[in-house]
Amino acid sequence: MTSHSSASVSRRTFVLASAALLARPAFSAFPAHASAVREYRLTAAPGRVPLVGGEHPETAVWAYNGAVPGPEIRAWQGERLRIVVENKLDEETTVHWHGIRVPNAMDGVPHLTQKPIAPGASFTYEFDVPDAGTYWYHPHQRSFEQVGRGLYGPLIVEEREPIAVDREFYWVLDDWRLQADAQISGDFGNMMDMSHNGRIGNTATVNGRIRETFEVRRGERIRLRLINAANARTFALDFAGHAPRVIAFDGQPVEPHAPAGGRIVLGAAMRADLVIDMTGKPGERFRVSDTFYRGLEYRLLDLVYAAEPLRDSPPDAPVALAPNTMPEPDLKAAERHEVAFGGGMMGGMMTAMMGGRRMDMREMMQNGMAWTVNGVAATGHMLDPFLTLARGRSYLLAMHNDTAWHHPIHLHGHAFRVISRNGQPTRYREWQDTVLLSPRERAEIAFVADNAGDWMFHCHILEHQAAGMMGVIRVA
Amino acid sequence: MSATYYGRRHLIRTVLAGAVLAVVATPSAVTAGEKPAATLYKNPQCGCCEEYATYLRQHGYRVTVKPTHDLSLINRQHDVPENLEGCHITLIDGYVVEGHVPVKTIDRLLTERPAIKGISLPGMPQGSPGMTGAKTAPFTIYEITNGTPRIYAVE
Numbered sequence: 351m352t353s354h355s356s357a358s359v360s361r362r363t364f365v366l367a368s369a370a371l372l373a374r375p376a377f378s379a380f381p382a383h384a385s386a387v388r389e390y391r392l393t394a395a396p397g398r399v400p401l402v403g404g405e406h407p408e409t410a411v412w413a414y415n416g417a418v419p420g421p422e423i424r425a426w427q428g429e430r431l432r433i434v435v436e437n438k439l440d441e442e443t444t445v446h447w448h449g450i451r452v453p454n455a456m457d458g459v460p461h462l463t464q465k466p467i468a469p470g471a472s473f474t475y476e477f478d479v480p481d482a483g484t485y486w487y488h489p490h491q492r493s494f495e496q497v498g499r500g501l502y503g504p505l506i507v508e509e510r511e512p513i514a515v516d517r518e519f520y521w522v523l524d525d526w527r528l529q530a531d532a533q534i535s536g537d538f539g540n541m542m543d544m545s546h547n548g549r550i551g552n553t554a555t556v557n558g559r560i561r562e563t564f565e566v567r568r569g570e571r572i573r574l575r576l577i578n579a580a581n582a583r584t585f586a587l588d589f590a591g592h593a594p595r596v597i598a599f600d601g602q603p604v605e606p607h608a609p610a611g612g613r614i615v616l617g618a619a620m621r622a623d624l625v626i627d628m629t630g631k632p633g634e635r636f637r638v639s640d641t642f643y644r645g646l647e648y649r650l651l652d653l654v655y656a657a658e659p660l661r662d663s664p665p666d667a668p669v670a671l672a673p674n675t676m677p678e679p680d681l682k683a684a685e686r687h688e689v690a691f692g693g694g695m696m697g698g699m700m701t702a703m704m705g706g707r708r709m710d711m712r713e714m715m716q717n718g719m720a721w722t723v724n725g726v727a728a729t730g731h732m733l734d735p736f737l738t739l740a741r742g743r744s745y746l747l748a749m750h751n752d753t754a755w756h757h758p759i760h761l762h763g764h765a766f767r768v769i770s771r772n773g774q775p776t777r778y779r780e781w782q783d784t785v786l787l788s789p790r791e792r793a794e795i796a797f798v799a800d801n802a803g804d805w806m807f808h809c810h811i812l813e814h815q816a817a818g819m820m821g822v823i824r825v826a
Numbered sequence: 827m828s829a830t831y832y833g834r835r836h837l838i839r840t841v842l843a844g845a846v847l848a849v850v851a852t853p854s855a856v857t858a859g860e861k862p863a864a865t866l867y868k869n870p871q872c873g874c875c876e877e878y879a880t881y882l883r884q885h886g887y888r889v890t891v892k893p894t895h896d897l898s899l900i901n902r903q904h905d906v907p908e909n910l911e912g913c914h915i916t917l918i919d920g921y922v923v924e925g926h927v928p929v930k931t932i933d934r935l936l937t938e939r940p941a942i943k944g945i946s947l948p949g950m951p952q953g954s955p956g957m958t959g960a961k962t963a964p965f966t967i968y969e970i971t972n973g974t975p976r977i978y979a980v981e
Contacts (some may be wrong), residue, residue, distance in 0.1 A: 494927070527896070527898075537898045537899065539909060541911070542898045542908075542913070543898055546872065546913070547871055548871065549898075551895065551900070643870040644870060644893070646870055646894070648896070695874075695950075696873060696874060696890070712949070754873070757873065
């Protein structure tokens with residue numbers, strides 16, 4: 351019953367547990383499950399973790415089961431998960447299973463899909479996992495602070511027929527705004543972050559630690575699942591001396607390819623699965639850098655080659671993943687809708703509807719709002735839908751980023767194909783659940799609205815979401 | 827390229843060391859024709875701030891621009907109230923200058939050297955130095971102090 355033991359990891363055992371996970375072979379340690387439901391238990395509570403390490407004190411965080419990231423939730427494709435969430439925070443919470451196409455009542459959006467979990471209360475989520483891939487979980491209640499203080503964890507759905515690799519592991523990427531005493535700066539929700547590019551931290555962690563090195567062996571093939579759990583930071587990872595291939599975005603298989611410009615760009619909440627062949631020599635070191643923000647590039651960690659090679663050169667097996675189960679949108683019959691994202695600094699003088707009243711940018715900001723979807727700045731999750739879609743029909747959303755900032759836009763309950771950017775067809779027509787829009791960029795996404803309910807459609811820079819950049823799409 | 831990469835431990839120290847240095851920076855006497863050095867902290871993706879740096883340089887200041895994600899943290903370390911935060915922070919000769927303050931007022935600040943933390947032109951008004959558009963109203967520049975903000979200058 352590995353699921354039960356991994357669900358109750360204490361902080362002391364987490365270090366060992368995570369080291370074991372990192373070294374876990376792809377398909378030996380995770381058993382097929384005899385029973386119908388795979389069970390986990392998550393307790394959200396304050397805790398302390400050694401984020402920085404060395405001589406620095408532990409950092410006070412909010413964590414699931416005392417660990418950052420929270421425990422790995424893992425299932426085989428097609429299985430059912432039952433996850434009991436207990437709230438030991440001093441405020442309400444929920445859990446959203448990011449990217450999993452769950453029934454609406456299990457989506458974890460406060461008020462919209464469920465009553466928030468009160469302090470001291472529990473809620474049981476139960477749903478099937480229809481698609482294999484790399485997902486994650488996090489609160490949707492005051493997420494700009496709850497996620498920012500450490501509430502998140504990986505959710506991995508294994509393929510029934512996985513690709514052959516020597517090792518598989520995940521890196522949950524995050525950044526933290528720490529003070530000199532290694533404690534989290536309490537300035538959540540300030541207008542500077544809300545109106546610019548969100549809360550971007552000064553300390554990047556991989557699986558909840560500052561890691562200097564990651565050991566690899568010559569000749570091995572590694573599957574690396576990247577999860578960007580940061581509130582706002584976009585990561586652009588450059589693997590010096592290596593040629594990673596992307597095999598999935600947001601959990602969804604994509605034709606294996608080298609990423610554009612050689613770096614893997616992940617907006618907040620996005621994931622990528624990489625296959626990396628280790629072609630260095632024993633003893634060599636290679637830098638993995640995050641190069642997204644000009645002038646603020648930094649070394650994430652070094653790949654360090656062990657003295658003993660695994661083999662002389664990596665295997666030559668195919669790395670393409672089997673498709674998932676999303677229905678294919680019918681583009682000829684698809685109904686088209688425009689969605690414009692507005693607001694923010696350097697966005698030009700604009701007005702917006704907020705709480706049924708038209709305001710200019712200055713008045714919006716005095717009310718803690720800075721962003722809009724189709725001209726409306728949303729307050730809270732209980733919203734009238736800005737789009738109502740007929741269940742089973744194909745839709746094309748033409749999205750315009752009318753701002754000077756990046757926005758990773760997330761649709762709940764569905765995955766969509768990104769079919770064009772700035773009028774040019776995308777080469778891989780990638781399935782995603784979160785699409786990163788560059789400043790002034792346009793993108794078209796297409797999907798079948800096959801999941802009934804009211805679904806959030808929002809920027810996953812959590813400060814942008816809190817400051818108005820969200821809406822509800824109804825599938826009925 | 828390697829010069830622009832930092833270790834992560836270094837990232838933490840960079841921010842905090844920068845802030846501490848700014849607090850203890852010894853004010854230097856401003857002699858005629860020579861303006862003091864200024865450090866402008868800005869969001870790496872913000873454009874108006876670069877325009878403001880250019881404006882300061884045109885008026886004789888030696889400006890070092892430092893992109894950072896820690897603007898909110900730096901403001902807190904300098905006790906700048908949220909309603910007086912600018913979109914960038916200029917540390918100059920022992921003072922904090924928030925936002926697009928015209929040089930006339932900065933020059934006056936550095937000449938008079940009042941016992942305040944600094945000055946702010948909040949709200950990024952149209953037509954202020956580095957901002958686009960035409961000036962539509964007088965600029966009200968506030969003092970940054972521990973007490974109630976007072977007006978330092980109107981221009």
